[in-house]
Amino acid sequence: MKQTIKYLILALLIPAAYCFTACDTDIEPIDQQIIKPDQQDPAQYAAYLAALKAYKASEHYIVYASLANAPAVPGSEKAFLRSLPDSLDIVALENAGNLTEYDIEDIPQAQAKGTKILYTVDYNTLAESTDAVALGTYLDKVIEDVNRYKFDGVTVRYGGAMDAAATQAAATIVSKLSSLTGKILMAEGNPLFIAKESHDAITYFVLTTTDAVNTFNIRSQLAYATDYAGIALEKIIITAEPGGKLTDENLVQQPAIAEAAKSVITMGPLAGLGIYNIGDDYYDAYINYKQTKHAIGLLNPANPK
Secondary structure, three states, X not given: OHHHHHHHHHHHHHHHHHHHHHOOXXXXXXXXXXXXXXXXXHHHHHHHHHHHXXXXXXXXXXXXXXXXXXXXXXXXXXXXXXXXXXXXXXXXXXXXXXXXXXXXXXXXXHHOOOOEEEEEEEOOOOOOOOOHHHHHHHHHHHHHHXXXXXXXXXXXXXXXXXXXXXXXXXXXXXXXXXXXXXXXEEEEEOOOOOOHHHHHHOOEEEEOOXXXXXXXXXXXXXXXXXXXXXXXXXXXXXXEOXXXXXXXXXXXXXXXXXXXXXXXXXOOOOOEEEEOOHHHHOOOOOOOOHHHHHHHHHHOOOOOO
């Protein structure tokens, strides 16, 4: 009987030993090679880039995006230039003064697609803590960074009230940044921030229409910008953001980005559309940046997306 039990135990232990041997959980390194689009078919990719740059050089509605680059804790691809739609004309980096190694790597790759990369100067955050001397020093650093990292220009934001300090700051900003010859200079926010005599120095004026409830609000802001501030209609970019809603002229609520894109055509022609917080449009079950790509298609149906 004891002998039988010994054989039975042995019979059970042998398969178990094989089982433990098979359950090896050691991680083995696997060689992986990432093949980028330009490496898969260089000739076809070169033709694609040529078509893309030809499209961006042609007369069309501009699509501009503001990207919250260099987050403290990167959580996904939504914070990186490399993941944005190729058909975007202009991208402003909100944290341009704090570029990561990935930003530095991505900037020339985006520019190779004809995308203009801008340095964001947010005067909203500087107004209360920066005097004239400090502002001049800060702008010198901006100019240095623009040249060092080969930015295509600068966009300046200010949505506050106009007073003597803001008026003087605007004059200093335009004077300093105009030294960047051949670069884009945009003004965002308060249409009165840039004096009329300096309008020629500004490539585009961006109206912050993200808070608009309906298309009538956008039309009113456009009238203020053109009739009161004296901004040329064809220089104006209106803005929307993912998740926003706009009530159209038939009193039907629509996705803000798509409805704003339609307003660019019906209320203008304007220069184009700006998309704030574009990273919030990254996720979709079927396609990344779904709302952005749809708006690009509405504005420029023939673009080579």
